[in-house]
Amino acid sequence: MFHKIKDVxxxxxxxxxxxxxxxxxxxxxxxxxxxxxPAFNQLMEDSSLFESxxxxxxxxxxxWNDDFDLSCDELWDNGKRLKAS
Incomplete structure (x- = not known):
């Protein structure tokens, strides 16, 4: 099942x-x-890239660009749930 992303x-x-x-x-x-x-270290070395x-x-x-992306499943399965405020 896909968990579509609204915003990041x-x-x-x-x-x-x-x-x-x-x-x-x-x-x-x-x-x-x-x-x-380790390739994802580049996002930590370039804050403007990370923030984009x-x-x-x-x-x-x-x-982020043609080299860096993440699927909705990766973010859903491995992200930590935040409590509603």
């Missing part, structure tokens, strides 16, 4: 706040990802 925001400490269409919000750490996929994150067409993922 770059946060301090290389975390992403991802808002899903269902109303759920999750926090996803790029630091954790960079430990398993946007929702991909259709809401099925997020994208």
């Amino acid at each position: 925001k770059a946060m301090p400490d290389y975390k992403l706040q991802v808002h899903f269409v269902e109303g759920q919000t999750k926090e996803y750490s790029i630091k954790d990802l960079a430990e398993t996929i 994150v946007s929702v991909d067409v259709g809401g099925y993922g997020i994208i």
